Every structure is written in C-alpha cells, then in structure tokens.
Amino acid sequence: MGQFNFHKINIRRNVVLLVSSLLAFMLIAGCSSQNTNVNDDNAVYVAKDKHIILKSGRVIQQEYYGDDIWERMRNGFQLQAEYLNTNNSRIRQQQTYLTRNPQSTEQLLAKGSPYLHYILEQLEARNMPSELALLPAIESGYNPTAYSNMKAAGLWQFMPRTGTHFNLQQTRWYDGRLDIIASTNAALDYLQYLHNMFGDWPLALAAYNSGEGTVRRAIEQNQKQNLPTDYWNLSLPTETINYVPKLLALSNIVNAPSVHRVKIAHIPNKPYFEKIEINHQVKLETVASMLSLNKNELSTLNAGLKAQAVINNECPKQILVPAHKAERFNSLLASGSVPNETISTWNTYNIKPGDTLSKIAVRHNTTVNELRNINKLANNQALKKGQSIKVPTLANSSTPRPLKTVVLKNRNKYTIQEGDNLWAISQKNNIKLERLLELNKLSKNASIRPGQQLYISDRN
DSSP, rough: OOOOOOOTTESSSSSSOOOTGGGEEEEEOOOOOOOOTOOOOOOOOEEEEEEEEEETOOOOOOOOOOOOOOHHHHHHHSSSSHHHHHOOHHHHHHHHHHSHHHHHHHHHHHHTTHHHHHHHHHHHHHHHGGGGHHHHHHHHOOOOOOOOTSSSSTTBBBOOHHHHTTTTOBBBSSSGGOHHHHHHHHHHHHHHHHHHSSSSSSHHHHHHOOOOHHHEEEEEEEHHHHHOOGGGSSSOOOHHHHHHHHHHHHHHHHTTTTTTTTTOOOOSSSOSSSEEEEOEEEHHHHHHHTOOOOOOHHHHTTTTTTEEETTTSOOOSSSEHHHHHHHHHHHHHHOOOOOOOOSSEEEEEEEEETTOHHHHHHHHHOOOHHHHHHOOOOTTOOOOTTEEEEESGGGGGOOOOOOOBBBBBBBEEEEETTTTHHHOOOOOHHHHHHHHHHHHHHOOTTTOOOOOOOEEEEOO
C-alpha cells in the first residue's frame, strides 16, 4: 500500500493519552497505544468513543466530521491531490457528461444514502481512499439488486466466479454478492489485493473493471515497446479507458459541487442500518410488519436473502434493519415475540399438458437435474398430466426479480442535446456507431433532433 495523506484521521502508535486543561477546549488529534482488549486480530471494532480498532490492534481516533456524509468523504479523499486540477481530457469528458444533466447526477448520489456511512467506515479502517465509496455509483447506481448482462450482481457488481473467490456464498436462497455488508467487505479485499499487485489505484481500478489479466497484458505490451506503463498510457478496453476518469470526475463533483452546479442532497453522517443477529427462521415480511417498516425498504437492505427470509443453514443468521428500528427489534427478540417460522423452500406443481422438465425448470428458475434429484425422477421418466412435483418456492414468491439496470455504466437511453450528431453520441456513450444505429433502427444519414431519446444499450 502506498502512503497517503489521510485527512482528519491521525494514527498514533505507542502514545499515552495526555489530558490537560488546555486540551479540554480542543478536539483530540490523536490517541492511545496498543489496544490490549482486542482478542480477535482479524476484527475491526468501532467503539462508542469513535475510536476505530484496526485488524492489527492499532487504535485510531476519528475526529469530528460534522453531520454531513459528504464532508466526511471529502476528508478522506486521497486521489484528488493528483487529479483535482488536471487538464486530463478523459476526466473532463466524463465531468461534462455528468454535469450536462445535473439532476441525474444528484439523484444518483442520493441513492447512496443507505450505504455510504458503512462503506466509508470500512475504507477508513483500512486507510483506503474514500473516493472508492463512489465506485458503486458507477458499478450499480447504488442498487444492491442490480444485475448486468454479464451476470455481475450487487452494489459492487461481482461476477459469480470472483464472488466465490472472495468468499461470497451463492445459493438458491442467498447471494452474498447482493449482501450489502458481505459484498462491501469482499470488494475492499479485492481492491486491496489489486492495489498490492499493481502498486497504484488507477491500475487497481482498471483491473477491478476488466480483470487483472487484461491489465497485466497491457502493461507487458507497453514494456515490449518501451512505452509508459501507467494506466493513462495503456491500451485497454473502451469501458476500462473511461472507468477511472468516470470515478475521478464524480469525485471532483462531490469535492466541489457548487463549482459544477450540482446540488448534492444532505445525507446524515450516521449509520443508516444496524446488523441484528437472529437464531431462527423468519420472513422479512413478518419483521417489516412488526417494525412498521416498508417491506421494500427491508428487502433492499437484505437483498442477499433471495427467499425474503432467514432460512436455517441456507444463509447468514442476521438481518439488517434501519438504525432507528434496531432497539425495537432487539427488544422483540429478547422477549421472544419474533416467531420461529416454518418456511418451505419447495412448492407443489401439477403437470399440465405440454409440460416438460426443461420448460418447468426455466419457468421456476432452476435446472432439470435439480428437479430430477428432488423428485427422484429417472432420466427417461415421462411426465403425466396431473402428476405433482416439487419446484422451488422462490419463483412463486412476491419477490421482484432483480433489476437489470446499471446506472452510469450502462445507461439505457440518451437524450439528444443541441449540437449532437450520431457519431458524437456514440463516442460520448462508449458505443460503436454501427451498434447505436442497429439499436435504434436508424441509417447513417438519419436526422435527429434535441430532446429525442436514443437507446445506447440493450433494451430491458
């Protein structure tokens, strides 16, 4: 890890706290010595006095940030010093794109409200740049249920294989890639791994987007030609070429919103949710009702629970609830008021004329082999009309399917601006002109007008 200027978080080693009448009128700038109460070296504790105890056992003191999450984020910016006043055309291009329609950028940043405090807390504990808290805006539009066409999922858009490598469990009833806490911790592990591999953040971010092999090959290619091997000089996929500038452009806007004429909504600098351990089965719908919560809000906080329930041996035994409801939920658990519900993971389905196992599997989001195994069907066994078989309950629940939209990374439509032409639109949105014409059924000479909308990615 490189050495960074970590604003308003000071680390002091082996220093005994000094207390005097003079310091009583000042904020404490540093604190403490080795923490003797840390038994689990792999844990990160945030104490009530706002000390953060790192995995190493070292203690850092978090100074007062005020009541604004954006100010806290700015205080942890580490990439701005190099790029804030840059004339880098790639960053400028992304900045222009983000500020052309400021309302969209404002709405995008506001969607981070439930997640930013937790993400920043974890970044600070690892001494990582707080700009990385904006990465989910680019990856998923701060949507924990977002899926890409390439099967990446969650806030941080983990591919299935990468998720497994970073210990994100993926089963029929639970997907750690959609779990806010699990996916955030895995993403930061992955980013640290890439940073250690490549030695700087732009290269690490490029590898996060396109894969470490892609970046390594690009570096090797430049080395053979005696060319610079930094991110800005590598030959990379188009999306990756724009990926880091997009993050830096967005962080520039957060750093000075008034300069860019963007009005960022206030987000309180306090936890939005709290993790509650639970030792029995319960449906999210039941919890929402007991806490007078909107079911959709609770479902979004617990997006990893694909069955909309905590199911024994199928998922972590925990529920995230809004912080202001945590005390109430703990009281209900302590009093035994939260029921231990019977939750069936299979329903009965009656065979209809024309049904095949293949059709049923597709309809119920499962596989033919799984249906054969659970129903003990032979490979050549024919289905009969009226026959009953077991199918997963997940497809029959009222749970909405995850959205297949990725904000910023894959906007579906583009609104034509004054002075636009088809070629400029294709360049601005990182799409080949031929593909743009194909999506919108246009000829190369087609006339366009301001206000008209064009598809710039596959229609949902």
